[in-house]
Amino acid sequence: MKALVLAGGSGTRLRPITHTSAKQLVPVANKPVLFYGLEAIAAAGVRELGIVVGDTQAEIEAAVGDGSAFGLQVTYLRQDAPLGLAHAVLIARDFLGDDDFVMYLGDNFIVGGINDLVSRFVQAKPDAQIMLTQVGDPRQFGVAELDAAGRVIGLEEKPQRPKSDLALVGVYLFTPAVHEAVAELKPSWRGELEITDAIQWLIDHGRHVESTTITGYWKDTGNVTDMLEVNRLVLEHLDAETHGVCEDSELIGRVTLQPGARVERSRIVGPAIIGPGARVSDSYVGPFTSIGADCVIDGSEIEYSIVLPRASIQGVRRIEASLIGHDVEVTPAPNTPRAHRLVLGDHSKVQISS
Missing domain, CATH: 2.160.10.10 (Hexapeptide repeat proteins)
Structure with missing residues:
Protein backbone atom coordinates (compact mmCIF):
# COMPACT_ATOMS: atom_id res chain seq x y z
CA MET A 1 0.00 0.00 0.00
CA LYS A 2 1.09 3.54 -0.80
CA ALA A 3 -0.04 6.90 0.54
CA LEU A 4 -0.99 10.15 -1.16
CA VAL A 5 -0.90 13.31 0.96
CA LEU A 6 -2.42 16.50 -0.40
CA ALA A 7 -0.36 19.52 0.60
CA GLY A 8 -1.23 22.04 -2.11
CA GLY A 9 -3.92 24.71 -1.84
CA SER A 10 -3.59 28.35 -0.93
CA GLY A 11 -5.07 28.33 2.59
CA THR A 12 -7.26 31.39 2.07
CA ARG A 13 -9.05 30.93 5.40
CA LEU A 14 -5.76 31.29 7.30
CA ARG A 15 -4.65 34.49 5.64
CA PRO A 16 -2.55 36.54 6.21
CA ILE A 17 -0.45 33.74 7.78
CA THR A 18 -0.63 31.70 4.57
CA HIS A 19 0.48 34.57 2.35
CA THR A 20 4.00 33.59 3.37
CA SER A 21 3.64 30.07 4.80
CA ALA A 22 2.05 26.77 3.75
CA LYS A 23 -1.11 26.08 5.73
CA GLN A 24 0.01 22.49 6.33
CA LEU A 25 3.10 23.78 8.16
CA VAL A 26 1.30 25.99 10.67
CA PRO A 27 2.32 24.42 14.00
CA VAL A 28 0.17 22.73 16.61
CA ALA A 29 2.02 22.36 19.92
CA ASN A 30 5.13 23.54 18.04
CA LYS A 31 4.89 20.79 15.37
CA PRO A 32 3.46 21.34 11.87
CA VAL A 33 -0.01 19.90 11.31
CA LEU A 34 1.33 17.99 8.30
CA PHE A 35 3.79 16.08 10.49
CA TYR A 36 0.98 14.52 12.55
CA GLY A 37 -0.46 13.05 9.35
CA LEU A 38 2.91 11.75 8.17
CA GLU A 39 3.47 10.08 11.54
CA ALA A 40 0.02 8.46 11.36
CA ILE A 41 0.74 7.10 7.89
CA ALA A 42 4.09 5.67 8.96
CA ALA A 43 2.53 4.13 12.09
CA ALA A 44 0.01 2.34 9.84
CA GLY A 45 2.87 0.54 8.11
CA VAL A 46 2.92 2.54 4.87
CA ARG A 47 6.36 3.43 3.52
CA GLU A 48 5.96 4.90 0.01
CA LEU A 49 4.41 8.35 0.07
CA GLY A 50 3.54 10.83 -2.65
CA ILE A 51 3.00 14.44 -1.56
CA VAL A 52 0.94 16.58 -3.91
CA VAL A 53 2.31 20.12 -3.77
CA GLY A 54 1.52 23.49 -5.35
CA ASP A 55 2.95 26.97 -4.98
CA THR A 56 4.41 26.18 -1.55
CA GLN A 57 6.38 23.19 -2.87
CA ALA A 58 9.78 24.55 -1.82
CA GLU A 59 8.64 25.13 1.76
CA ILE A 60 7.02 21.68 2.03
CA GLU A 61 10.13 20.00 0.62
CA ALA A 62 12.40 21.91 3.01
CA ALA A 63 10.32 20.76 5.98
CA VAL A 64 9.76 17.10 5.01
CA GLY A 65 12.87 16.34 2.96
CA ASP A 66 13.12 12.81 1.66
CA GLY A 67 10.81 11.55 4.41
CA SER A 68 13.44 9.46 6.17
CA ALA A 69 12.89 11.33 9.44
CA PHE A 70 9.37 9.82 9.46
CA GLY A 71 10.37 6.39 8.18
CA LEU A 72 8.93 7.23 4.74
CA GLN A 73 10.15 7.40 1.14
CA VAL A 74 8.73 10.61 -0.31
CA THR A 75 8.02 11.53 -3.93
CA TYR A 76 6.82 15.07 -4.68
CA LEU A 77 4.05 15.46 -7.24
CA ARG A 78 3.40 18.92 -8.67
CA GLN A 79 -0.20 20.13 -9.07
CA ASP A 80 -0.11 23.42 -11.00
CA ALA A 81 -3.58 24.48 -9.80
CA PRO A 82 -5.93 23.24 -7.03
CA LEU A 83 -8.37 21.48 -9.37
CA GLY A 84 -9.89 19.05 -6.87
CA LEU A 85 -9.03 15.97 -4.84
CA ALA A 86 -9.75 13.64 -7.75
CA HIS A 87 -7.41 15.72 -9.91
CA ALA A 88 -4.67 14.99 -7.36
CA VAL A 89 -5.32 11.26 -7.86
CA LEU A 90 -5.18 11.82 -11.63
CA ILE A 91 -1.74 13.45 -11.59
CA ALA A 92 -0.45 10.79 -9.17
CA ARG A 93 -1.43 7.93 -11.51
CA ASP A 94 2.11 6.92 -12.44
CA PHE A 95 3.31 7.07 -8.84
CA LEU A 96 0.38 5.01 -7.52
CA GLY A 97 0.56 2.37 -10.25
CA ASP A 98 -1.65 -0.60 -9.46
CA ASP A 99 -1.23 -0.36 -5.69
CA ASP A 100 -3.92 0.24 -3.09
CA PHE A 101 -3.46 3.60 -1.42
CA VAL A 102 -4.59 5.83 1.42
CA MET A 103 -5.28 9.47 0.57
CA TYR A 104 -4.80 11.92 3.45
CA LEU A 105 -5.51 15.65 3.42
CA GLY A 106 -2.43 17.35 4.83
CA ASP A 107 -4.28 19.96 6.88
CA ASN A 108 -6.53 17.44 8.66
CA PHE A 109 -6.04 16.29 12.23
CA ILE A 110 -7.35 12.93 13.45
CA VAL A 111 -6.89 11.69 17.00
CA GLY A 112 -5.84 8.07 17.29
CA GLY A 113 -4.26 7.72 13.87
CA ILE A 114 -5.45 5.51 11.01
CA ASN A 115 -4.16 2.05 11.99
CA ASP A 116 -7.61 0.57 12.54
CA LEU A 117 -8.94 2.04 9.32
CA VAL A 118 -6.07 0.62 7.26
CA SER A 119 -6.36 -2.80 8.92
CA ARG A 120 -10.08 -2.94 8.19
CA PHE A 121 -9.47 -2.02 4.56
CA VAL A 122 -6.77 -4.68 4.11
CA GLN A 123 -9.04 -7.36 5.57
CA ALA A 124 -12.31 -6.45 3.80
CA LYS A 125 -10.76 -5.17 0.52
CA PRO A 126 -13.59 -2.87 -0.63
CA ASP A 127 -12.99 -0.76 -3.73
CA ALA A 128 -13.18 2.34 -1.54
CA GLN A 129 -13.42 3.01 2.17
CA ILE A 130 -14.37 6.40 3.58
CA MET A 131 -14.50 7.90 7.06
CA LEU A 132 -17.54 9.87 8.16
CA THR A 133 -18.33 12.05 11.15
CA GLN A 134 -21.36 14.03 12.25
CA VAL A 135 -21.04 17.78 11.78
CA GLY A 136 -23.20 20.77 12.64
CA ASP A 137 -23.21 22.34 9.17
CA PRO A 138 -22.78 19.68 6.45
CA ARG A 139 -22.96 22.31 3.70
CA GLN A 140 -19.24 22.96 4.19
CA PHE A 141 -18.21 19.36 3.44
CA GLY A 142 -18.62 16.37 1.21
CA VAL A 143 -21.76 14.63 2.55
CA ALA A 144 -22.70 10.94 2.50
CA GLU A 145 -26.18 9.44 2.39
CA LEU A 146 -26.65 5.97 3.92
CA ASP A 147 -29.52 3.54 3.52
CA ALA A 148 -31.29 1.79 6.40
CA ALA A 149 -28.60 -0.89 6.48
CA GLY A 150 -25.83 1.69 6.75
CA ARG A 151 -24.58 1.29 3.16
CA VAL A 152 -23.35 4.32 1.26
CA ILE A 153 -25.84 5.14 -1.50
CA GLY A 154 -25.00 8.73 -2.35
CA LEU A 155 -22.32 11.40 -2.02
CA GLU A 156 -22.43 15.11 -2.73
CA GLU A 157 -19.84 17.88 -2.42
CA LYS A 158 -20.87 20.92 -0.34
CA PRO A 159 -24.62 20.54 -0.98
CA GLN A 160 -27.00 23.40 -0.30
CA ARG A 161 -29.58 20.89 0.97
CA PRO A 162 -27.65 18.07 2.67
CA LYS A 163 -29.34 14.67 2.86
CA SER A 164 -27.54 13.84 6.12
CA ASP A 165 -25.20 15.34 8.70
CA LEU A 166 -22.42 12.86 7.88
CA ALA A 167 -19.36 14.60 6.46
CA LEU A 168 -16.42 12.92 4.81
CA VAL A 169 -13.30 13.10 6.95
CA GLY A 170 -10.12 13.81 5.00
CA VAL A 171 -8.90 10.19 4.83
CA TYR A 172 -9.84 7.82 2.02
CA LEU A 173 -8.65 4.33 1.04
CA PHE A 174 -8.83 3.05 -2.54
CA THR A 175 -7.97 0.11 -4.73
CA PRO A 176 -6.83 0.85 -8.32
CA ALA A 177 -10.52 0.77 -9.31
CA VAL A 178 -10.70 4.47 -8.45
CA HIS A 179 -8.49 5.35 -11.44
CA GLU A 180 -11.21 4.18 -13.82
CA ALA A 181 -13.70 6.38 -11.99
CA VAL A 182 -11.41 9.43 -12.02
CA ALA A 183 -10.80 9.04 -15.75
CA GLU A 184 -14.56 9.39 -16.38
CA LEU A 185 -15.08 12.58 -14.37
CA LYS A 186 -16.04 16.00 -15.63
CA PRO A 187 -15.42 19.19 -13.60
CA SER A 188 -18.14 20.02 -11.08
CA TRP A 189 -19.93 23.35 -10.73
CA ARG A 190 -16.88 24.44 -8.73
CA GLY A 191 -14.61 23.71 -11.70
CA GLU A 192 -12.95 20.83 -9.85
CA LEU A 193 -12.71 17.07 -10.21
CA GLU A 194 -14.49 15.95 -7.04
CA ILE A 195 -13.45 12.82 -5.16
CA THR A 196 -17.10 12.50 -4.07
CA ASP A 197 -18.06 12.16 -7.75
CA ALA A 198 -15.43 9.45 -8.20
CA ILE A 199 -16.77 7.49 -5.23
CA GLN A 200 -20.32 7.98 -6.52
CA TRP A 201 -19.19 6.56 -9.87
CA LEU A 202 -17.94 3.45 -8.06
CA ILE A 203 -21.29 3.08 -6.30
CA ASP A 204 -23.25 3.57 -9.53
CA HIS A 205 -21.16 0.90 -11.25
CA GLY A 206 -21.73 -1.70 -8.55
CA ARG A 207 -18.37 -1.41 -6.83
CA HIS A 208 -18.04 -2.04 -3.11
CA VAL A 209 -17.81 1.16 -1.04
CA GLU A 210 -17.63 0.94 2.74
CA SER A 211 -17.86 3.67 5.36
CA THR A 212 -16.82 4.02 8.97
CA THR A 213 -18.44 6.63 11.19
CA ILE A 214 -15.91 7.86 13.71
CA THR A 215 -16.79 9.22 17.12
CA GLY A 216 -13.31 10.44 17.94
CA TYR A 217 -11.83 13.81 17.25
CA TRP A 218 -11.33 15.22 13.76
CA LYS A 219 -10.67 18.74 12.57
CA ASP A 220 -10.01 20.41 9.25
CA THR A 221 -7.50 23.00 10.46
CA GLY A 222 -8.46 25.46 7.75
CA ASN A 223 -9.19 28.48 9.96
CA VAL A 224 -7.83 30.13 13.08
CA THR A 225 -10.62 28.90 15.38
CA ASP A 226 -9.98 25.27 14.42
CA MET A 227 -6.20 25.69 14.68
CA LEU A 228 -6.54 26.95 18.25
CA GLU A 229 -8.94 24.13 19.11
CA VAL A 230 -6.56 21.46 17.79
CA ASN A 231 -3.69 23.14 19.63
CA ARG A 232 -5.77 22.93 22.82
CA LEU A 233 -6.45 19.23 22.28
CA VAL A 234 -2.83 18.31 21.65
CA LEU A 235 -1.60 20.32 24.63
CA GLU A 236 -4.11 18.54 26.87
CA HIS A 237 -2.15 15.33 26.25
CA THR A 331 4.31 46.31 21.24
CA PRO A 332 2.11 48.83 23.05
CA ALA A 333 0.74 51.79 21.14
CA PRO A 334 1.85 55.28 22.31
CA ASN A 335 -0.44 56.78 24.96
CA THR A 336 -0.81 60.01 22.98
CA PRO A 337 -2.41 60.74 20.68
CA ARG A 338 -5.19 58.28 21.56
CA ALA A 339 -5.26 56.31 18.32
CA HIS A 340 -4.52 52.91 16.88
CA ARG A 341 -1.56 52.52 14.53
CA LEU A 342 -1.88 49.49 12.26
CA VAL A 343 0.13 47.88 9.49
CA LEU A 344 -2.03 45.03 8.20
CA GLY A 345 -1.73 42.62 5.28
CA ASP A 346 -4.49 41.86 2.81
CA HIS A 347 -7.49 39.96 4.18
CA SER A 348 -6.50 40.63 7.80
CA LYS A 349 -9.09 40.61 10.57
CA VAL A 350 -8.62 42.91 13.59
CA GLN A 351 -10.65 43.28 16.77
CA ILE A 352 -9.97 46.48 18.76
CA SER A 353 -11.30 47.51 22.15
CA SER A 354 -11.93 51.25 21.87
Missing part, protein backbone atom coordinates in the same frame (compact mmCIF):
# COMPACT_ATOMS: atom_id res chain seq x y z
CA LEU A 238 1.23 16.96 26.74
CA ASP A 239 3.60 15.61 29.38
CA ALA A 240 5.45 18.10 31.56
CA GLU A 241 9.11 18.26 30.55
CA THR A 242 11.78 20.78 31.48
CA HIS A 243 14.72 20.85 29.09
CA GLY A 244 15.24 24.58 29.36
CA VAL A 245 16.06 27.01 32.18
CA CYS A 246 13.51 28.22 34.74
CA GLU A 247 14.58 30.95 37.18
CA ASP A 248 12.46 32.76 39.80
CA SER A 249 9.36 31.48 38.03
CA GLU A 250 6.34 29.30 38.66
CA LEU A 251 5.39 26.42 36.36
CA ILE A 252 1.90 25.13 37.10
CA GLY A 253 0.48 21.97 35.56
CA ARG A 254 1.77 20.37 32.35
CA VAL A 255 4.37 22.77 31.00
CA THR A 256 7.05 21.80 28.50
CA LEU A 257 10.23 23.83 28.17
CA GLN A 258 11.99 22.70 25.02
CA PRO A 259 15.82 22.74 24.81
CA GLY A 260 17.25 26.23 25.06
CA ALA A 261 14.03 27.80 26.34
CA ARG A 262 14.44 30.26 29.20
CA VAL A 263 11.77 31.43 31.67
CA GLU A 264 12.56 34.22 34.10
CA ARG A 265 10.36 35.91 36.74
CA SER A 266 7.26 34.55 35.06
CA ARG A 267 4.23 32.36 35.66
CA ILE A 268 3.37 29.62 33.17
CA VAL A 269 0.07 27.78 33.62
CA GLY A 270 -0.21 24.60 31.57
CA PRO A 271 -0.88 22.93 29.43
CA ALA A 272 1.61 25.04 27.52
CA ILE A 273 4.80 24.64 25.53
CA ILE A 274 7.73 27.04 25.25
CA GLY A 275 9.83 26.40 22.14
CA PRO A 276 13.57 25.96 21.76
CA GLY A 277 15.51 29.17 22.23
CA ALA A 278 12.44 31.11 23.32
CA ARG A 279 12.68 33.60 26.20
CA VAL A 280 9.80 34.43 28.56
CA SER A 281 10.50 37.13 31.13
CA ASP A 282 8.31 39.07 33.58
CA SER A 283 5.24 37.59 31.89
CA TYR A 284 2.22 35.35 32.27
CA VAL A 285 1.60 32.53 29.79
CA GLY A 286 -1.78 30.91 30.29
CA PRO A 287 -3.26 27.52 29.39
CA PHE A 288 -3.38 26.15 25.85
CA THR A 289 -0.58 28.36 24.55
CA SER A 290 2.24 27.33 22.22
CA ILE A 291 5.24 29.66 22.05
CA GLY A 292 7.43 28.88 19.03
CA ALA A 293 11.20 28.70 18.68
CA ASP A 294 13.26 31.81 19.40
CA CYS A 295 10.25 33.91 20.45
CA VAL A 296 10.50 36.71 23.01
CA ILE A 297 7.66 37.27 25.50
CA ASP A 298 8.57 40.14 27.81
CA GLY A 299 6.36 42.00 30.28
CA SER A 300 3.22 40.58 28.67
CA GLU A 301 0.23 38.26 29.19
CA ILE A 302 -0.95 35.68 26.68
CA GLU A 303 -3.13 32.58 26.73
CA TYR A 304 -5.04 30.23 24.42
CA SER A 305 -2.83 31.26 21.51
CA ILE A 306 -0.25 30.06 19.00
CA VAL A 307 2.88 32.14 18.50
CA LEU A 308 5.06 31.18 15.54
CA PRO A 309 8.87 31.24 15.60
CA ARG A 310 10.85 34.43 16.17
CA ALA A 311 7.83 36.54 17.11
CA SER A 312 8.29 39.20 19.79
CA ILE A 313 5.61 40.37 22.24
CA GLN A 314 6.79 43.05 24.63
CA GLY A 315 4.87 45.17 27.12
CA VAL A 316 1.41 44.02 26.02
CA ARG A 317 -1.10 43.64 28.82
CA ARG A 318 -3.34 40.88 27.47
CA ILE A 319 -3.50 38.67 24.35
CA GLU A 320 -5.82 35.70 23.95
CA ALA A 321 -7.30 33.44 21.24
CA SER A 322 -4.68 34.65 18.75
CA LEU A 323 -2.49 33.22 16.00
CA ILE A 324 0.67 35.31 15.67
CA GLY A 325 2.92 34.74 12.67
CA HIS A 326 6.65 34.37 12.10
CA ASP A 327 8.86 37.36 12.98
CA VAL A 328 5.90 39.47 14.17
CA GLU A 329 6.56 42.33 16.61
CA VAL A 330 3.77 43.25 19.03
